[in-house]
Amino acid sequence: MEAVVKKWGNSLGIRIPNLIVRDLSLKDGSFVDIKDTGNEIIIKPKRKNKLTDMLNGINDKNLHEEVETAGPLGNEIW
Numbered sequence: 001m002e003a004v005v006k007k008w009g010n011s012l013g014i015r016i017p018n019l020i021v022r023d024l025s026l027k028d029g030s031f032v033d034i035k036d037t038g039n040e041i042i043i044k045p046k047r048k049n050k051l052t053d054m055l056n057g058i059n060d061k062n063l064h065e066e067v068e069t070a071g072p073l074g075n076e077i078w
Contacts, residue, residue, distance in 0.1 A: 001017060024045050030045060031046040032045055
């Protein structure tokens, strides 16, 4: 699919065709990751991390021990 690069303020911009917007569930304000590989520009939607995905990523190699930060500061009962 072809697009035209246009001046947008002091930068350049590319319009994303509506077909791609719908396929990738993009909307105004969506974040994307832009990568320059030297001869290509790769634009990928940036998704928020879901808690379940982050929890599934925990394993023995990245699990740390409990960290004690301080004792009670008020009327807490421990």
